[in-house]
Amino acid sequence: xxxxxxxxxxxxxxxxxxxxxxxxxxxxxxxxxxxxxxxxxxxxxxxxxxxxxxxxxxxxxxxxxxxxxxxxxxxxxxxxxxxxxxxxxxxxxxxxxxxxxxxxxxxxxxxxxxxxxxxxxxxxxxxxxxxxxxxxxxxxxxxxxxxxxxxxxxxxxxxxxxxxxxxxxxxxxxxxxxxxxxxxxxxxxxxxxxxxxxxxxxxxxxxxxxxxxxxxxxxxxxxxxxxxxxxxxxxxxxxxxxxxxxxxxx
Amino acid sequence: xxxxxxxxxxxxxxxxxxxxxxxxxxxxxxxxxxxxxxxxxxxxxxxxxxxxxxxxxxxxxxxxxxxxxxxxxxxxxxxxxxxxxxxxxxxxxxxxxxxxxxxxxxxxxxxxxxxxxxxxxxxxxxxxxxxxxxxxxxxxxxxxxxxxxxxxxxxxxxxxxxxxxxxxxxxxxxxxxxxxxxxxxxxxxxxxxxxxxxxxxxxxxxxxxxxxxxxxxxxxxxxxxxxxxxxxxxxxxxxxxxxxxxxxxxxxxxxxxxxxxxxxxxxxxxxxxxxxxxxxxxxxxxxxxxxxxxxxxxxxxxxxxxxxxxxxxxxxxxxxxxxxxxxxxxxxxxxxxxxxxxxxxxxxxxxxxxxx
Numbered sequence: 001x002x003x004x005x006x007x008x009x010x011x012x013x014x015x016x017x018x019x020x021x022x023x024x025x026x027x028x029x030x031x032x033x034x035x036x037x038x039x040x041x042x043x044x045x046x047x048x049x050x051x052x053x054x055x056x057x058x059x060x061x062x063x064x065x066x067x068x069x070x071x072x073x074x075x076x077x078x079x080x081x082x083x084x085x086x087x088x089x090x091x092x093x094x095x096x097x098x099x100x101x102x103x104x105x106x107x108x109x110x111x112x113x114x115x116x117x118x119x120x121x122x123x124x125x126x127x128x129x130x131x132x133x134x135x136x137x138x139x140x141x142x143x144x145x146x147x148x149x150x151x152x153x154x155x156x157x158x159x160x161x162x163x164x165x166x167x168x169x170x171x172x173x174x175x176x177x178x179x180x181x182x183x184x185x186x187x188x189x190x191x192x193x194x195x196x197x198x199x200x201x202x203x204x205x206x207x208x209x210x211x212x213x214x215x216x217x218x219x220x221x222x223x224x225x226x227x228x229x230x231x232x233x234x235x236x237x238x239x240x241x242x243x244x245x246x247x248x249x250x
Numbered sequence: 251x252x253x254x255x256x257x258x259x260x261x262x263x264x265x266x267x268x269x270x271x272x273x274x275x276x277x278x279x280x281x282x283x284x285x286x287x288x289x290x291x292x293x294x295x296x297x298x299x300x301x302x303x304x305x306x307x308x309x310x311x312x313x314x315x316x317x318x319x320x321x322x323x324x325x326x327x328x329x330x331x332x333x334x335x336x337x338x339x340x341x342x343x344x345x346x347x348x349x350x351x352x353x354x355x356x357x358x359x360x361x362x363x364x365x366x367x368x369x370x371x372x373x374x375x376x377x378x379x380x381x382x383x384x385x386x387x388x389x390x391x392x393x394x395x396x397x398x399x400x401x402x403x404x405x406x407x408x409x410x411x412x413x414x415x416x417x418x419x420x421x422x423x424x425x426x427x428x429x430x431x432x433x434x435x436x437x438x439x440x441x442x443x444x445x446x447x448x449x450x451x452x453x454x455x456x457x458x459x460x461x462x463x464x465x466x467x468x469x470x471x472x473x474x475x476x477x478x479x480x481x482x483x484x485x486x487x488x489x490x491x492x493x494x495x496x497x498x499x500x501x502x503x504x505x506x507x508x509x510x511x512x513x514x515x516x517x518x519x520x521x522x523x524x525x526x527x528x529x530x531x532x533x534x535x536x537x538x539x540x541x542x543x544x545x546x547x548x549x550x551x552x553x554x555x556x557x558x559x560x561x562x563x564x565x566x567x568x569x570x571x572x573x574x575x576x577x578x579x580x581x582x583x584x585x586x587x588x589x590x591x592x593x594x595x596x597x598x599x600x601x602x603x604x605x606x
Contacts, residue, residue, distance in 0.1 A: 051474055077476035089474075091467035094460070102460045106476045113458035113485060121456055125275055160475065 002065055004029045004168050004200050005050070010059035012045055012224075019045040020056065021224040027168070027217070032194060033202045034211040034232070037221035038244065043204040044086060046221070047170050050202070051083045052076045064167065078106060082166030084157045086173040086204070092146025096137055099145050099160045100128040106164035131163045135189055151182040158186065162193055169193075171203045175210060183207070187214060212236070220244075279455065298440060302433035311432040311504075312548055317439045318500045320540035323524040324450045325493025327536035330525050332454060333486035334466025335381050339393040340521045342400030343370040343491040345513030347498025349410065352417040352508060359422035359429075363442065363499030367492045374491025378484040397515050404510035416509030419502055435504055442496050451533045453489070462486050494521075527580050529587020538588035546573055 005027040012020040019042045027033045035043050048054040050061055052073035061068045063081060077083070091099050104124045111117040132138045135155050140148060145156050154174060161169055174190070175183045187210060193199050205211045211218065212232045220228035220235060222244040228235060235241055302310055326340050347366030354362025380392040404411045411417065421430045422438060429435045453459055461482040464472040469479055502508050520543055528539020550569050554561055584590055 053470075053474075073473045074476050074478055077474055083474045085471070089468050089471040091464050091471065093467050094463045098460050098463065102464055102475055102477070105457060105460070110476075111457065113456075113461055113482075114453070114489070116452050116456040116458070121279070122275075125279065129275065164475065 001028055003027060003062075004031075004064060005202070006060075006062040007046075007050070008060050008062070010046070010049055010056045010061070012042075012049060012054055012056045018224045020049065023059070023219075023221070023224070023226055025219050025226070025229055027200060027202060029167075029200055030194070030198065031200050031202075031217055032191075032215050033200075033217045033219070034215035035202065035204045035219045035221065036206070036208060036211055036235075037227070040223070041221040042224040043221060044172055045224075047083070047172050047202070047204060050170055051081060077164065077166075080165070080167035082161040082164055082169040082199075084161050084169070084171050084174060086176060088150075088153050088157060090145045090153055090157055090160075092144065094145060095142050096145050096148070096156050096159075097128060097132070097141040099156055100131055100137075100163045101125065103160035103163035104128045104131065106166075128163055131159050134192075135159045135162075136185075151178050154178060154182075155186065155189070158189065162197070162199065165197065166199060168200045168202065171201060171205075173204055173206060175205060175207055183210065190214075208235075295444070298444075299437075302436050305433075307431065307433065310436065312544065314432045314436050314439055314504055316541050316544045317436070317443050318497050318504065319521075319524065319544050320537045321439075321443050321446055321500065322494050322497035322521055323528065323536040323540040324446060324533060325490040325497070326521050327525050327528070327533065328450060328453065328462070328493070329486050329490035330522070331535070332459065332466065333462035333483060335378075335483060335486060336386070336390045336522075337377070337393045337487075337490070338390050338515065338518050338522070339377055339396040339400065340490075340494050341513040341515065341517035342397050343374060343494030344498030344501065344517070345400055345404055345510075346370040346373060346491075347495030348502035348508050348512065349404070349417070349498075350495070351499030351502045352419050353410075355419040355422065355503065357423045357426070359438065359499075359503055360424060360441075363496055363503070366499035367495035370495025370498070371488045371492035374487045374489075374494075375484050377491065378487030381483050381487065382480055394515070397518055401510060401514060404513060411510070414510060416507060416512075418507045419505075421506070422503045429503075432504065435500075438503070439500050442500060446493060446496065447533065447537070450493075450536075454533065458485065458489075523577050527577060527587055529589035532589050534592075535587055535589040538592065542588060546576060 003026045007026075008024050010020050010023040011018070023042075023046060035046060037043055045054060049056050052068065052071060063076070063079065068076060071079075091102070094102075101124050104127045108120065108124045108127055111120050129138070129141075132141055135158065137152070137155060137159055140152060145153060148156065154177075158171070158174060171190070175186055178186065190201060191214065194201060203211070203215070212235060215232050218228065218230065218232045218235050219226060220238075220241050227240045227244055228238045301313060305313060322340065322344060325343075326337065329335050329337055347363070347370050350366035350369050351359065351362040354365060377393060377396050381389050384392060405414055421428055422435060423429060424438055424441075429438055454462075461472075461477055464475065464477050465479060465482045465486075472482070473479060498513075501512070505512070524539035524543045525536060526539070527542050528535035528537070547569060550572060580587065586593070
């Protein structure tokens with residue numbers, strides 16, 4: 001089985017602050033891979049390197065076996081690398097439906113924008129409605145995304161990313177700020193999407209309990225370094241993790 | 251029996267004509283999908299065609315001006331309201347369209363106007379280039395530079411533009427039919443304005459609109475959703491300039507004489523005012539805004555006329571002030587613009603006589 005994502009020896013520094021230092025890991029198809037670590041550990045920097053917003057000073061990212069260096073963020077998205085953000089980055093002035101439709105274009109094939117293609121538009125609409133239905137967003141389809149409550153906005157962002165039928169979805173703290181009920185809903189949506197649409201996921205999360213229950217593989221980071229990489233079962237017993245992340249002295 | 255019949259009839263009536271529910275996705279997206287909507291659309295189109303028969307010459311001339319301004323405002327609306335980019339150089343594109351049309355006038359008017367649009371669109375791509383690097387007020391200044399550059403070229407490139415004396419055009423013709431006055435030219439304007447109106451509407455409700463709105467709302471997310479920012483912005487500038495070029499060509503055929511004075515900065519700002527007063531967000535807003543901005547000076551002139559000719563010189567100076575105050579009042583009192591106003595009037599009558 002070829003890995004879907006291979007990060008090799010990534011290093012990123014901002015004027016002396018080492019955000020990433022020799023980070024390597026592999027994600028296989030069907031994984032639910034979690035990245036955890038205390039604040040400032042470099043988790044979001046890692047996702048930004050993977051989606052092409054930051055250029056690492058060292059190391060390579062391979063996606064579906066191809067080297068991604070020099071590939072623009074939009075091209076990475078088109079190749080099937082989806083992304084959601086920690087702080088919502090929705091198209092606030094667009095309706096929920098249009099947000100999801102924009103994502104759906106990635107999956108349904110774009111056409112030349114100046115010659116509207118009715119058949120493609122219908123295909124996009126039908127698929128967008130399927131995704132909306134799936135995430136229980138259908139009643140909100142015509143509302144402005146920016147006017148929805150926080151929990152729903154988070155779900156719209158996941159919907160927009162899933163509508164693009166990504167092969168790999170990078171989720172940056174999708175559960176932060178949600179109530180327990182919303183977290184459970186979202187976890188179910190994500191697991192279903194992984195099972196039914198075969199979306200591999202890389203998830204940055206603070207909720208350690210959720211991560212240990214859901215994930216198939218865990219990467220623990222601290223100050224840009226890898227503390228632990230492996231099965232979720234081994235995280236709690238690892239002395240280095242316990243010291244850095246859980247605050248207990250080993 | 252009779253009861254059954256009447257019941258069937260009323261049922262049929264309400265199902266076919268009084269339908270207000272959009273039951274399918276297709277109806278949800280279609281333009282004027284309800285029978286009433288379609289009915290009013292046809293009434294409006296018929297009214298537009300009959301307008302020259304109903305109006306005296308001068309009001310008709312003003313209506314033609316409004317329609318031309320609406321085409322230009324539509325273009326700017328796609329850029330400002332759609333892609334969220336600002337341009338103070340819209341008049342330059344009208345000028346490019348107008349001067350191009352002045353070389354292909356008379357029997358070739360339609361070709362000249364179209365070519366003017368295309369040429370303006372190409373130069374629009376060039377104006378779009380700074381938008382790839384800069385935003386907001388900085389972009390406004392960059393587009394301002396184009397406005398001044400165009401003004402300079404219009405005045406100095408005498409071989410093509412006739413310098414400050416400008417150029418004159420013979421009356422336009424369409425398929426051999428001469429279109430001497432405003433009421434005849436009206437049909438040429440409609441020939442361009444109606445398709446361009448629906449095209450703008452269609453663009454905004456399909457992929458182009460989504461790309462532009464995405465660029466406007468959040469360029470980071472847009473990139474990570476696979477949107478090519480460069481392409482989306484440049485298309486917006488090109489389409490916007492194309493509309494302006496068409497409007498300029500029509501204007502040249504209406505005025506029959508154009509000088510650089512017709513395409514100065516004030517003109518660009520007037521177009522921005524149309525978009526703002528009309529209310530960002532809808533195509534109808536651009537049309538309402540154009541109507542408002544063109545009509546205001548006319549109304550003010552009429553008021554001065556009523557007071558007597560001795561007030562005319564002093565009032566001319568005050569006209570711009572009144573104009574400015576009206577626009578400010580709009581921004582403060584009705585930020586949604588005329589479209590917002592129209593929406594509230596419509597809702598009032600929809601629920602009339604019970605307000606809730």
